[in-house]
Amino acid sequence: MTTHDLGPTIPARANWAEEAVAAHAGAEHLTREEQVLERIAKARARKAKIKEQRVTLSHGAGGKATHTLIEAVFLEAFRNPVLERLEDGASLAVSWTDGATGRLAFTTDSFVVSPLFFPGGDIGDLAVNGTVNDLAMCGARPLHLSAGFILEEGFPVADLQRIVASMAAAAQAAGVQIVTGDTKVVQRGKADGCYITTAGVGLLDRPTTLSAAAARPGDVVLVSGPIGDHGITVMLARGELDIEADIESDTAPLHGITAGLLDVAGDGVRLLRDATRGGVATICNEVAVASQVAVVLDESSLPVRPVVTGASELLGIDPLYVACEGRLVAVVGPDRADAALAALHAHPLGEGAAVIGTVKDDPPGLVLLRTAFGGTRIVDLLVGDPLPRIC
Amino acid sequence: MRFVDEFRDATTARALATEIAALCEPGRRYKFMEVCGGHTHTIYKHGLEDYLPETVSLVHGPGCPVCVIPMGRVDDAIALAEHDDVIMTSFGDMMRVPGGRGSFFDSKAAGADIRMVYCPLDALKIARKNPDKRVVFMAIGFETTAPSTAMTVLRAAVEKLDNFAVFCNHVTIIPAIKAILDSPDLRLDGFIGPGHVSTVIGCRPYEFIARDHGKPLVCSGFEPLDILQSVYRLLLQLHEGRCEVENQYSRVVPWNGNAKALRVIGEVMELRPHFEWRGLGFISHSALRMREKYARFDAEQIFGVPGVRVADPKACQCGEVLKGVLKPWECKVFGTACTPETPIGTCMVSSEGACAAYYNFGRFSRERVKEATRA
Numbered sequence: 001m002t003t004h005d006l007g008p009t010i011p012a013r014a015n016w017a018e019e020a021v022a023a024h025a026g027a028e029h030l031t032r033e034e035q036v037l038e039r040i041a042k043a044r045a046r047k048a049k050i051k052e053q054r055v056t057l058s059h060g061a062g063g064k065a066t067h068t069l070i071e072a073v074f075l076e077a078f079r080n081p082v083l084e085r086l087e088d089g090a091s092l093a094v095s096w097t098d099g100a101t102g103r104l105a106f107t108t109d110s111f112v113v114s115p116l117f118f119p120g121g122d123i124g125d126l127a128v129n130g131t132v133n134d135l136a137m138c139g140a141r142p143l144h145l146s147a148g149f150i151l152e153e154g155f156p157v158a159d160l161q162r163i164v165a166s167m168a169a170a171a172q173a174a175g176v177q178i179v180t181g182d183t184k185v186v187q188r189g190k191a192d193g194c195y196i197t198t199a200g201v202g203l204l205d206r207p208t209t210l211s212a213a214a215a216r217p218g219d220v221v222l223v224s225g226p227i228g229d230h231g232i233t234v235m236l237a238r239g240e241l242d243i244e245a246d247i248e249s250d251t252a253p254l255h256g257i258t259a260g261l262l263d264v265a266g267d268g269v270r271l272l273r274d275a276t277r278g279g280v281a282t283i284c285n286e287v288a289v290a291s292q293v294a295v296v297l298d299e300s301s302l303p304v305r306p307v308v309t310g311a312s313e314l315l316g317i318d319p320l321y322v323a324c325e326g327r328l329v330a331v332v333g334p335d336r337a338d339a340a341l342a343a344l345h346a347h348p349l350g351e352g353a354a355v356i357g358t359v360k361d362d363p364p365g366l367v368l369l370r371t372a373f374g375g376t377r378i379v380d381l382l383v384g385d386p387l388p389r390i391c
Numbered sequence: 392m393r394f395v396d397e398f399r400d401a402t403t404a405r406a407l408a409t410e411i412a413a414l415c416e417p418g419r420r421y422k423f424m425e426v427c428g429g430h431t432h433t434i435y436k437h438g439l440e441d442y443l444p445e446t447v448s449l450v451h452g453p454g455c456p457v458c459v460i461p462m463g464r465v466d467d468a469i470a471l472a473e474h475d476d477v478i479m480t481s482f483g484d485m486m487r488v489p490g491g492r493g494s495f496f497d498s499k500a501a502g503a504d505i506r507m508v509y510c511p512l513d514a515l516k517i518a519r520k521n522p523d524k525r526v527v528f529m530a531i532g533f534e535t536t537a538p539s540t541a542m543t544v545l546r547a548a549v550e551k552l553d554n555f556a557v558f559c560n561h562v563t564i565i566p567a568i569k570a571i572l573d574s575p576d577l578r579l580d581g582f583i584g585p586g587h588v589s590t591v592i593g594c595r596p597y598e599f600i601a602r603d604h605g606k607p608l609v610c611s612g613f614e615p616l617d618i619l620q621s622v623y624r625l626l627l628q629l630h631e632g633r634c635e636v637e638n639q640y641s642r643v644v645p646w647n648g649n650a651k652a653l654r655v656i657g658e659v660m661e662l663r664p665h666f667e668w669r670g671l672g673f674i675s676h677s678a679l680r681m682r683e684k685y686a687r688f689d690a691e692q693i694f695g696v697p698g699v700r701v702a703d704p705k706a707c708q709c710g711e712v713l714k715g716v717l718k719p720w721e722c723k724v725f726g727t728a729c730t731p732e733t734p735i736g737t738c739m740v741s742s743e744g745a746c747a748a749y750y751n752f753g754r755f756s757r758e759r760v761k762e763a764t765r766a
Binding site: 032033036037039040043051052053054055056057058064065068240241294296306309310313318360362363368369370371372373374375376377378380383 | 392395399400401404405435436437438439440441442487496497499500501509513615718720721725726727730731732733750751752759760761762763764
C-alpha cells in the first residue's frame with residue numbers, strides 16, 4: 001500500500017467518542033463481547049437526546065429518529081400520564097355534571113402522502129381511515145372526526161372535491177361524521193398541494209384496557225392480513241422506479257374487525273396497533289420495549305403478497321418495515337389465540353390473518369426473527385426511511 | 392417467489408451445513424473473508440452464521456462502496472451541493488454517510504438541493520428537466536456501478552447535456568484486496584469473492600490471490616445458499632489441498648467478465664494515481680477518474696472541488712474492521728458513541744457496512760437468541 005501525503009489534515013470532531021467509551025468501563029465477569037453488548041444495551045436505555053441541529057426527513061420516518069424526536073422534544077415539554085403511554089390515542093375518563101361517567105378515546109393524525117391519488121385510495125380516505133383506526137386500536141367505537149386542510153395556492157378545486165368526496169364516503173363507511181374543520185391556504189411553493197389533519201373521538205364502551213405495555217411471555221402475535229401493500233403501492237405510484245405492479249393500497253377502516261375481535265376474545269387481547277409508518281417491525285419493537293419482553297417473529301408465517309416481496313427484493317427493503325393502512329397487529333393471551341384468529345378470519349378484512357410470532361421473557365426489549373432460511377436475527381427499529389441499497 | 396425461494400431453502404441449507412461440518416478438521420479454526428458488503432448483508436439478514444460450526448468464522452471485508460468513501464470526499468460533495476445552481480444526486484445509502492461536517496441529509500435539511508436516485512440515468516432526467524441548473528451525480532461503487540455511470544456520461548455527450556456532471560468516486564476491487572493481503576496482522580484461510588463486481592471484471596483478475604498468496608477464492612452469489620455453498624467449496628479446496636479461483640456464481644458471472652462494460656468504463660474513465668480509502672489510507676491505482684476527453688462532465692474540473700482531507704476520528708477503527716482484523720464489536724466506539732443513528736465510521740452507515748449489519752441483526756448473545764427463538 002502506497003501512502004501519499006496530500007497536504008494539511010483537518011482534525012475531525014472532538015473526542016466525544018473517547019469520552020463515551022470511558023464512561024462504560026466495568027463488568028469484568030462477562031466475556032468481552034458480552035461486555036460490549038451490555039454497554040450497548042445501557043447506551044440504548046439512556047434518555048433520548050437529539051444530536052441534529054435541524055429536522056431531517058429521518059425524523060418523520062417512524063424509526064429511531066422519530067422516537068427520539070417525540071421523546072426528547074414533545075414528551076419532554078408536554079409530559080403527563082396520558083401522553084407518556086405513547087399509545088395510538090389517549091384514553092380519557094370523563095364525568096358529566098349529572099354524575100354520569102365514561103371513557104373516551106381521542107387521537108389525531110396528519111396526512112402528507114405524495115402522490116395524493118394512488119391505486120386503491122387517496123389522501124382523503126387515508127385521512128379518515130387513519131384516525132378511525134387509531135381510535136379502533138384503543139378499543140373504542142369511533143364517533144366524530146375533525147378535518148383540517150392546508151392547501152397550496154393554485155391547487156385544483158376539482159382535486160379538492162375529489163378528495164373531500166372520498167373522505168365523505170370513507171366516513172360513511174366507517175359510521176363516523178366529520179363534525180368540525182378548518183381551512184388554511186398557503187402561498188404556492190409553501191406546501192405540496194394538500195395536507196390534511198384529522199382528529200377523532202370515540203367511545204370506550206368495553207371494560208378492556210389495551211396497552212403496548214400489557215404483553216406477557218406466552219402471548220401470541222397476530223396480523224390481520226398481508227403486510228406492506230400500502231407502502232409499496234405509494235412507492236410505485238410515485239413513478240420514480242419504473243416498476244409496474246398489480247397492487248393496491250390496503251387503506252380501510254378497522255373498527256369493524258377490532259369490534260369482532262374484542263367481542264370474541266376481549267379479555268385476552270393485550271393490545272392492538274395498526275401497522276402504519278414503520279410497519280410491523282416498529283410495532284413489535286414498541287411492544288418489546290414497553291412490555292420489557294422479547295417478541296419472536298417467524299418469517300415464514302408472515303403474510304406478504306408476492307408482488308410486495310418482489311418489489312422489496314428489487315429495492316433492497318424489508319416488508320416488515322413497510323407501511324400498511326388497513327392492517328392491525330394484535331397481541332393476545334395464549335388461551336384466546338385460536339378464538340382471536342378465528343374472529344379475524346371471520347371478517348372480510350381479516351381473511352389473510354395469521355399468527356406471526358410469540359412473546360418470550362428473554363431478551364427483554366428485543367424483536368427477534370426466525371428467518372425462513374432457518375437462521376435468526378434481530379429486527380431493530382430503523383434509523384430513518386428504508387434506503388435502497390446500491391448493489 | 393420464484394428465483395428467490397429456491398436459494399433460501401432451509402432443507403438444502405441443513406444438508407449443506409452437515410457437509411460443511413464434516414469437512415472441518417477437528418481442532419482447526421477457519422477464517423474466510425467475504426469481500427463484498429452485499430454478502431455481509433445477506434449473512435446477517437438470513438442469520439446464516441447459525442449454520443456454520445463454531446470453528447468457521449466469516450470476516451467482513453472492504454467491499455461496501457459507501458463504507459470506503461473517505462470523509463473528505465463527502466465534504467467535497469457537500470461543498471458541490473451547496474452551490475446555488477447545483478442539484479446534487481446520489482444513491483440512497485450515500486445520504487446518511489457522515490463527512491467532517493455532517494451528511495447529505497443534514498446538508499439537505501439546511502437547504503441544499505440533494506436528491507436520491509435509483510440509477511444515474513435518473514440524474515440525467517433531472518438535468519433535462521432543469522436546464523437552468525447544473526446537475527451533479529455523486530458516483531460511487533466498484534466496477535459494479537462504474538459502467539452505468541460511464542453509459543450515462545456517454546448518453547449526456549450524445550444529447551449534449553452540458554448541465555450534467557459526475558463527481559467520480561468509483562473504486563476498483565483488486566487493489567483493495569491486495570492491500571488486505573499485504574496487511575501483516577491478518578490471517579485468512581480464503582476469500583468469498585465478490586459476485587456483482589465479477590459480472591463486470593470476471594474471475595481472472597483474482598488468479599494472483601490463489602497463485603501468489605496461496606489463498607483459495609470462490610466467487611459467490613448473494614442468496615444465503617450461494618454463500619453457504621461457497622463456504623463449502625472453500626473448505627473442500629482446503630480439505631483436498633487445492634488452492635484455486637472457483638466460480639460459484641456462474642449463473643451470472645462469466646469467467647472473462649463483461650467486455651462491453653469494461654470497454655465503456657475504459658472509454659470514459661481512467662485510473663487515478665492514488666485514492667484515499669476510509670480506514671485503509673491511500674492506495675495506488677485504486678480508483679477511477681474521468682478522462683480528459685470527458686472533462687466537460689467532470690465535476691472535479693468544472694467546479695474546483697475543495698479537496699478537503701479529514702482525518703478519521705481517533706477512536707474510530709473502521710480501518711481494522713474493513714481489513715477484517717477486528718470484529719465490529721471489538722471497535723472501541725461500537726454501539727456506544729458509534730450507532731446507526733449517529734455513525735462515526737462509515738461501517739456503521741450503510742446497511743451493508745459490517746458494523747451496521749452486526750448492530751442491526753447480530754447484536755446479541757447467540758445463546759440467548761437461540762434460546763428465545765427455539766420453537
